[in-house]
Amino acid sequence: MNEIVKQTITDMFYMLGSSSLSKRVMHSRAGKITILMYHRVLPANEIKNQPFNFYSIVSLERFEEQLKFLVNNYRLISLDNITEYYLNNDVPAAVITFDDGFKDNLEYALPVLKKYKVPGTIFITTRFPEGDCSIWWFEIEEICDSRLSLKFSWMGENYFWDLSKYEKKKKCFLDLRTLILKQPNKQLVDKLLDTIRQGGKAKTYDNLLLTWDEILLLGRESLITIGAHTHNHLNLKSLSYDDAMFELGRSKELIEKYLCRPVNNLAFPCGSRREADTREFQLAEKSGFKTAVTTENAIIRQNSNLFSLPRQQVLERDDIYRLSIKLSNWNAFFNVQL
Numbered sequence: 212m213n214e215i216v217k218q219t220i221t222d223m224f225y226m227l228g229s230s231s232l233s234k235r236v237m238h239s240r241a242g243k244i245t246i247l248m249y250h251r252v253l254p255a256n257e258i259k260n261q262p263f264n265f266y267s268i269v270s271l272e273r274f275e276e277q278l279k280f281l282v283n284n285y286r287l288i289s290l291d292n293i294t295e296y297y298l299n300n301d302v303p304a305a306v307i308t309f310d311d312g313f314k315d316n317l318e319y320a321l322p323v324l325k326k327y328k329v330p331g332t333i334f335i336t337t338r339f340p341e342g343d344c345s346i347w348w349f350e351i352e353e354i355c356d357s358r359l360s361l362k363f364s365w366m367g368e369n370y371f372w373d374l375s376k377y378e379k380k381k382k383c384f385l386d387l388r389t390l391i392l393k394q395p396n397k398q399l400v401d402k403l404l405d406t407i408r409q410g411g412k413a414k415t416y417d418n419l420l421l422t423w424d425e426i427l428l429l430g431r432e433s434l435i436t437i438g439a440h441t442h443n444h445l446n447l448k449s450l451s452y453d454d455a456m457f458e459l460g461r462s463k464e465l466i467e468k469y470l471c472r473p474v475n476n477l478a479f480p481c482g483s484r485r486e487a488d489t490r491e492f493q494l495a496e497k498s499g500f501k502t503a504v505t506t507e508n509a510i511i512r513q514n515s516n517l518f519s520l521p522r523q524q525v526l527e528r529d530d531i532y533r534l535s536i537k538l539s540n541w542n543a544f545f546n547v548q549l
Contacts, residue, residue, distance in 0.1 A: 225536055243297055244511050245538050246290070246306040246504060248522040249274075251313045252320040258527075269527050271319050278327045280531050281305050285538070289330040289436055290476050290502060293520070297513050305538065307331040308504060308522065310440060310478055312339055312421045317429055324434055333429060334440035334478035334504075337462040340426060344417035347404055351387045353414070354407060355380040363406050365390070392446040392481065396454055400445065423469050430470045438476035439463050439500070446486045447479060447494070455491065459498040475501040482506030482522075492518040508548050510540050524548045 250267040252274045269277070281287060286304040288296050296304055307324070309316050312335040324331050354361065355374055361383060362371045370390075372383040387407060394400045404413070421429070429435045439462035441447065447455045459477065466474045477495050479487035482505040495503040495518045502517050509521040523537050542548070 225533055243301065244288075244293060244304045244306065245285075245540065246293075246308060246511070246520060246522040248504075248506065248524045249307065249309045249320070250311060251309075251315050252323075253315050254319065266526065269525060269529075271323070273527055273529070274320065275323050275326075276531065277525065277529065277534055278323055278329055280534060281307075282327050282329065284535075287327075287329045290332045290438070290504075291436060293502065293511075294517065297511075303538070308438075308478065309333045311336055311444070312426070312440065313419055314421055314425065315419075317421060317425050321429065321432065321435070325432070328434070330434045330436070332436040332438050332476055334438040334476070335421070335426060335462070335466060336440045336444045336480070337442045337465045338444070339417075339420040340423045341465070344415040344420050345404075345413055346416045346419075347391060347400070348388060349416060350404070350414050351391070351407060352384050354411075355384045355387070361407070363409065365403060365406055392486065393449055394446075395449050395451065397443050397445060426466075427469060430472075436476060437466055437470060437474065438478060439466055439474050440478045441480055444480045446481060447491045448486050448488060452490075452494075455494055456498065459494060459500075463498060463500070473499075477503040479503060479505055487519070492516060506548070508542055 249269060251269070252271055253268050255270040255272055258268050258270055284303075286296075286300070286302045288304045288306055290306050290308065293306065307329060309320065309331060312333060316333050320331070323329075355372075358374050360372065360374050362369075364370070370386075372379065372386070374380050374383055391400055391403060394403055426437060430437050439459070441458040442461040442465070443458060445454075445458060447458060450458065463474045463477075477498075477500045479491060479495075481487075484505075484507060487503075487505055492503065500518070502520060504520045504522050506524065507519070507521045508523055511520060515521075523542060525534070525537075529537065536542070
C-alpha cells in the first residue's frame with residue numbers, strides 16, 4: 212500500500228471517528244482511563260536532523276499542545292494509581308508514558324510535564340545506561356537508507372532486497388525487524404546484526420540515551436516514575452523461560468539498585484501480541500511488577516489484566532482533532548495504532 216492510499220484511509224478513519232454517531236457509540240463503550248505512549252520529544256527544528264525512526268518523535272511544540280488539551284479535558288494520573296482511580300472516580304483520565312530512556316525526556320519533556328503538573332512514567336532499557344548504547348532498530352534503518360541493495364545468508368536462508376526506492380527500503384526495514392525479533396537469544400541477535408552490517412562497525416547512540424546520573428535526576432522529580440523496559444530490549448516471547456526472567460529481573464534489579472526504591476511498572480519491548488502474551492504477562496507478575504503495559508490498543512476496563520494494559524501511541528500528526536478521537540477510544544475499539 213503506497214503512502215498516499217494509506218494516508219487517505221487514515222483520514223477517512225478519523226473522519227468517521229469524529230462523526231456524531233461514532234461519538235454516541237463510543238460514549239457508551241469507552242473506558243475511563245487511557246494510557247498514552249510516547250518515545251521522544253524534540254524541538255521541531257531538531258527533528259529534521261533525526262533521519263531514523265523519526266515517526267516516534269513528537270515535536271516539543273506539539274507535545275505542549277497535547278498536554279494543554281489533556282489538562283483541560285482529562286484527569287492526568289500516575290500509572291501507580293490506575294487501579295485505585297478506576298474504582299473511585301468517574302472523570303475520564305489519561306496516563307503519560309515514555310519508552311526506552313532517551314535524553315530528551317529529561318531535557319525537553321520534563322519541563323513541559325512540570326509546567327502543567329502532569330505525572331509521567333519513563334521506562335528504561337537498562338543496558339543503555341550500563342554502557343551498551345546500540346539501538347538495532349536505528350541501525351538497520353540507517354543501513355536500509357544508505358544502500359541500494361542488501362544481500363546476505365542467515366541460518367541456511369538467502370535474503371536479498373532491492374533498496375532503490377523509499378517503499379523498498381521501508382519493506383526491508385520491516386523484514387529485518389521481524390527477522391531480528393524472531394531470534395531466541397541476544398547472542399543470535401548480535402550475530403545477525405553483524406551479518407547485516409557485512410563487515411561494517413556497530414553503531415552506538417550514547418548521545419541520545421539517558422545515563423544513570425540523568426535517570427537519578429528524573430527519579431528525584433515527584434512527578435516522574437521510573438519503570439523497567441527489560442535489560443536488552445529483546446522480544447520476550449522468542450526467549451526461553453530463563454532468558455525472559457533474566458531480562459525482567461535484571462532491569463528491575465539495576466533500577467532499584469540506583470534509585471533505592473521498588474520498581475513496580477514494566478513496559479514490554481515492542482509490546483504487541485507477537486512479543487508479549489499470556490506467558491510474558493505471568494512472568495511480569497512473578498518478577499514482582501505490579502503493572503505491565505503493552506503496545507496493543509484496546510479499551511481498559513475495571514477487570515483488565517494489570518499485566519497486559521493497552522496503550523494508545525501518540526504521534527507528531529496527532530493534533531487536538533486526532534488526539535480527541537484517540538481518547539474517545541475509537542482507535543482502541545478497532546485495535547489499531549494510527
